[in-house]
Amino acid sequence: MQDTLAKLEQLNRPRLLIRAAKAGATEYARDQDLRRHISHHSLPQYSEALSYLYELENTVDQQRRNGSAAYSIVKHVDLLIAMLGEAQLLRATQSL
Secondary structure, rough: HHHHHHHOOOOOOHHHHHHHHHHHHHHOOHHHHHHHHOOOOOOOOOOHHHHHHHHHHHHHHHHHHOOOOOOHHHHHHHHHHHHHHHHHHHHHOOOO
C-alpha cells in the first residue's frame, strides 16, 4: 500500500493538471467515477485500484509527452481525479 501511495507522491505532472485534479477530487464518487476506468462487476480494493489507475495514467502521460493525437486532457484529468480519490480513501482506511 505504501509503495502505491509513494508512487503517487512522486508523480511529476504539470501543475495545471494537478490543480484541476485536486479540485475534481473533492467531488469524487467511487462507484460512479472509478467505473469509467475499471469495468469489473465488483470494484477492487483501494490499493489495487490505485495501482491499475497509475498504469493507465502513465500511458496517457506518455501520450501527452509524445504529442500524440490520441491524447485527451479530459481523460488525463479524470484519471488523476480517480487516483487522488482512491489515495484519499486508502489513507482513511489506514488511519482506522
